[in-house]
Amino acid sequence: MEGNLAAALALRAETYGWRDHPLFYAGDVTYSHGEVHDAAIRAAGVMHAAGVRPGHRVLIALPDSIGFVTALLGTFRLGAVAVLTGPEQAEAGHAHVLADSRPQAAVCAPELAARFPSVQVLTAEDLTDEPAAVPDPARLPPDAPAYVQYTSGTTGPPKGAVHRHTDPEAYFEALAIGALGVTPDDVIFSLSKACYPYGLGATVFFPMFCGGSAVLWPDVPTVEGVLEQLRRHHPTLLFTVPTWYARLVGAAAEHEAVEHGAVEHGAVEHGAGGREGVFGSLRAVASAGEPLLPSLADRIEDVFGCPVLDGLGSTEVGHTFISNTVTRRRRGAVGLVLDPYEITVRGASESAEPGVLYVRGPSVMAEYLGRPEQTAEVLAPDGWLRTGDLVHVDEDGFVHHHGRIRDQLTVSGERVSPLEVERALGQHPGVVEVVVVDSADDDAALRAFVVLATGTMPAPELEAELLAQVRDRLPAHKVPRSVTFLAELPRTPMGKIHRATLR
Structure with a gap:
């Protein structure tokens, strides 16, 4: 198996006696480490029967579920490359990922199948079938590609970052061990979904x-x-x-x-x-x-x-x-x-x-x-x-x-970091989120958008108070022209603030 991440994780669970330990809680169902690895082996057999081979790409558009995890690990086991995309993405987003990655197969819900023409489409339920044969884990070099995740697309079309089979262990050691000190007793809950980087590490790799x-x-x-x-x-x-x-x-x-x-x-x-x-x-x-x-x-x-x-x-x-x-x-x-x-x-x-x-x-x-x-x-x-x-x-x-760097603004001929202004506004106890952008119709003005804490009411007096707070801390050209109060800020599917929408 050498550099095969799926095989390495299965061996790790066997070696340390984790096979019977809970791995995932999904509603009322609990899946053990051993059950998940066994399901991934079956999934690999199904995908192999569908024509997936080492080096092929498999597009996965599934919600956080046992189907997502087994599709991912099954792809790794075959030496294929998983291409991850959010199932909630718009049709145009899926079309971009499909054209950019050119997968051999896609694993998705039945209602999304029409979005992936000309490739072999499997569902999560298909992956639970008992395959006629299960190939051995592909023998891979340590730097073999394992998965592709796309950037947020805030500065142009999303680009697919290619990661290797060895990458997850590195960031597990860094954050999970080095910063959080995780143990087998920990139960992890990520609101960021597993198709995106933050959730993939927290939900899938860290507990495994x-x-x-x-x-x-x-x-x-x-x-x-x-x-x-x-x-x-x-x-x-x-x-x-x-x-x-x-x-x-x-x-x-x-x-x-x-x-x-x-x-x-x-x-x-x-x-x-x-x-x-x-x-x-x-x-x-x-x-x-x-x-x-x-x-x-x-x-x-x-x-x-x-x-x-x-x-x-x-x-x-x-x-x-x-x-x-x-x-x-x-x-x-x-x-x-x-x-x-x-x-x-x-x-x-x-x-x-x-x-x-x-x-x-x-x-x-x-x-x-x-x-x-x-x-x-x-x-x-x-x-x-x-x-x-x-x-x-x-x-x-x-x-x-x-x-x-891309968020820096030019106001009255001077460069301004919006984060500096946002932090000045954020020192007010009633502010929980704030974004500062340049004005589309005035290159000498900034505009602020603020989400208030529960119990803090938007009012002209509060706007004046916030602007005065910035005026006390920063030069005049960094003081926003206005403050707009919002219930929430516009975001990309990855959870990043979509500043262009506010402009």
């Missing part, structure tokens, strides 16, 4: 590498749905983006208000409260994808009763490579560089001045699929990846994020 378990939840997240999963499965680790932490903190605040009223009337019903409620099983929560405002981080820790670990990762690296940890964290920083990664900051004349972040490590992508010129723009022959982030590193080694 450590002998722990995870929640498989196919639904589109809602606050009530998340709370129900927390009540049912009692996870110890939660992974999501700042938006969802804000919503959960808001739900807890609403529950507290209701409970307070109930106490006054002599009736209390426990639900979405803080440490004593549905969040009581959590020992740590991880945040990534967007900047985490310090004010929101404080609220999360108050409500959840456990540390929130901000971090920085990318599709090109596979997962998080800089993070706060359960033993070392600093509010306002994205964390420490995690072993085995290394970073360098280029273009800064002083240590406290932001520069361009480069990262090197064993899980940095091999290439953008079929795009050698775009690969060469970000990935040097010596392995250094240009991330497009602006950062500085303080004297204690903590990395501070100053936004993305």
Whole structure:
């Protein structure tokens, strides 16, 4: 099997005695490590009978489910390459991935089959059939490609980052072990779906590498749905983006208000409260994808009763490579560089001045699929990846994020980092999320969009207060012309803020 990840994970479960341990909780059903690996072997047999061979690509468009996991592992076992895409993507998104990756087969729900013409289409149910024969795991070199994940597409058509069979163990050791200290007793719940980098690591690979378990939840997240999963499965680790932490903190605040009223009337019903409620099983929560405002981080820790670990990762690296940890964290920083990664900051004349972040490590992508010129723009022959982030590193080694190069704005002829303005607005206790963009009809003006905490009401007086707060901290050209209050910010399917929509 050599470098075959599916075979290596199955052997790991056998060697450490995990085969009978729970691996996935899916509604009322529990799947053990052994059951999942056995199901993946059957799936490999079905796909092999359908013509899938080493080096072929298999497009997988399934929700978080046992079918997704067995399709993924079955593809690995055959030495084929999994191409991951969200089943919720629009038809145009699927068409792009299909044309770009040119798969041999697709695994999807029956209602999506028509989107993938001219390829062999299988369903998750097909993969449960008993195959006539099951081939041995493909013998692969360590650098063999395993899966392709697409970038968010905020700066053009999504590009497929190619990752190897050895990549997941690298980012497991970095974040799961190095930052979170995972053990076989941990139950992981990720609101980011497994077709995307954050969820793939948290939901699929982390529990398989450590002998722990995870929640498989196919639904589109809602606050009530998340709370129900927390009540049912009692996870110890939660992974999501700042938006969802804000919503959960808001739900807890609403529950507290209701409970307070109930106490006054002599009736209390426990639900979405803080440490004593549905969040009581959590020992740590991880945040990534967007900047985490310090004010929101404080609220999360108050409500959840456990540390929130901000971090920085990318599709090109596979997962998080800089993070706060359960033993070392600093509010306002994205964390420490995690072993085995290394970073360098280029273009800064002083240590406290932001520069361009480069990262090197064993899980940095091999290439953008079929795009050698775009690969060469970000990935040097010596392995250094240009991330497009602006950062500085303080004297204690903590990395501070100053936004993305592509998000920088020109206002009145001067360059402005919107994150600097967003943090100034975010210091107000009523602000949980904020985005600053340039004005489409005035190149000398910025506009701010703000999501408020539960119980904070939008009003002209509040807008004036927020603008005055920025005026006290930053030069005049960095003060937004206006503040618009929104119930939520527009986002891509990967959960990133879609700034172009706000412009």
